[in-house]
Amino acid sequence: MTEDRGSLAGRRVVVGVSGSIAAYKAVSLVRLLAERGAIVDVAMTPAATEFVTPLTFASLTHRRVVDDVMALDADSQIAHVELAEGADAIVIAPATANLLAELAAGNAGNAVTAIALASRAPLVVAPAMDAGMWTHPATQRNIETLRGFGHRVVEPEVGALASGLTGVGRLAEPDSIVEVVERLFARAGDLEGLQVVVSAGGTREPIDPVRFIGNRSSGKMGVAIAEAARDRGASVTLIAGVMSVPPPRGVSVVDASTAAAMRQAVLRSASGADVLVMAAAVADFAPKRASSSKIKRGGGDLQIDLVANPDIIAEVGEMADGTRPFLVGFAAESDELEANARSKLRDKGLDLIVGNKVGGPFDAIGSDENKVIVFGAEGELSDWPMLPKRQVAERLWDLIVDRYRKAHAPERPERPARSRRR
Ligand code: C5P
Numbered sequence: 113m114t115e116d117r118g119s120l121a122g123r124r125v126v127v128g129v130s131g132s133i134a135a136y137k138a139v140s141l142v143r144l145l146a147e148r149g150a151i152v153d154v155a156m157t158p159a160a161t162e163f164v165t166p167l168t169f170a171s172l173t174h175r176r177v178v179d180d181v182m183a184l185d186a187d188s189q190i191a192h193v194e195l196a197e198g199a200d201a202i203v204i205a206p207a208t209a210n211l212l213a214e215l216a217a218g219n220a221g222n223a224v225t226a227i228a229l230a231s232r233a234p235l236v237v238a239p240a241m242d243a244g245m246w247t248h249p250a251t252q253r254n255i256e257t258l259r260g261f262g263h264r265v266v267e268p269e270v271g272a273l274a275s276g277l278t279g280v281g282r283l284a285e286p287d288s289i290v291e292v293v294e295r296l297f298a299r300a301g302d303l304e305g306l307q308v309v310v311s312a313g314g315t316r317e318p319i320d321p322v323r324f325i326g327n328r329s330s331g332k333m334g335v336a337i338a339e340a341a342r343d344r345g346a347s348v349t350l351i352a353g354v355m356s357v358p359p360p361r362g363v364s365v366v367d368a369s370t371a372a373a374m375r376q377a378v379l380r381s382a383s384g385a386d387v388l389v390m391a392a393a394v395a396d397f398a399p400k401r402a403s404s405s406k407i408k409r410g411g412g413d414l415q416i417d418l419v420a421n422p423d424i425i426a427e428v429g430e431m432a433d434g435t436r437p438f439l440v441g442f443a444a445e446s447d448e449l450e451a452n453a454r455s456k457l458r459d460k461g462l463d464l465i466v467g468n469k470v471g472g473p474f475d476a477i478g479s480d481e482n483k484v485i486v487f488g489a490e491g492e493l494s495d496w497p498m499l500p501k502r503q504v505a506e507r508l509w510d511l512i513v514d515r516y517r518k519a520h521a522p523e524r525p526e527r528p529a530r531s532r533r534r
Contacts, residue, residue, distance in 0.1 A: 390442060
């Protein structure tokens, strides 16, 4: 890993400015980013230019400001496309209620929204608006949509607003926004060099050529975990059960639609893996024999004998120390979440277990969000609210990286204790 983790030096950051009275704070933001060594380009909506002139930003950055979605750069390239492709990060500050709505809808009518839509760089939005606008369900829904896209939101602060009232809606201070951007780069690359295996989705245990025993798992949580690992630099294998979402690009995918196929795929990849996350909902039971021809309706009932499937992650848990990857399991429980998660952690030999509730008023299965509780050997480790699955994945990787690195830190010879001098 490089020395300058988290450094902004040499990073290309696009600052998008929209039409709010807080646009003047974007000037400090741009200055702070530039001071920390970032190469900053500024894009503005037409309304933003009513508050601060493009010349102000151009003087600070020594670069042309893009305030026209149709503008061409010096080489006759479309300026917003060039910026979108070259950006390491995009920060939209201030983001008005209108701009958030445009981003959530995927509109690209001005230079800022066009860059945001065209780019795949991580995006941070720092909203600023009147308190009534911020708390309106439409804005809150848009914010959730943006979080669902994986964008980071720097929440507005409470304070005096342009209207003269006091409330929530003030743009976060430029320092706090810079911190979020720095953290973005600190995380990028923290899984570099690691082989990560993630299982996702449900299994289907055949009864006959057309029928199966399955479950409602969508694969969304596992896919978010694989995607986050990829973005943080890991080399990722996704063992894909039956999923309702496509596998992410840039990871190797092994299809495994039955528990037996999943077992084979996991055991094959586990010995070379540094971390294994079993997010898949593996069927605990399978029909004893799958009929090779379609079972016909008879006069009466049908009995199907079920046999227990091998517990895949528990098998990996039994691998010898040194060959065994860092093991993360999931526990989807309708009752006694905590007790069940803790006993699974112990019985299966896991390093971490992620518990989530299923089947109640909130059901993690198939949802875009999840509220999880993570346990390690010493007890509960997380206190996270309901979050988009991608954010759950990021926080989970923060925990895994921390523990994995501690467990694999090169041993330091113990120093003899020295009496402290005052
Ligand atoms: O089904 P159960 O609640 O025991 O699943 C807990 C964890 O064990 C999950 O991470 C799941 O992927 C894994 N598991 C497995 N093999 C099974 C059943 C579950 O690896 N046959």
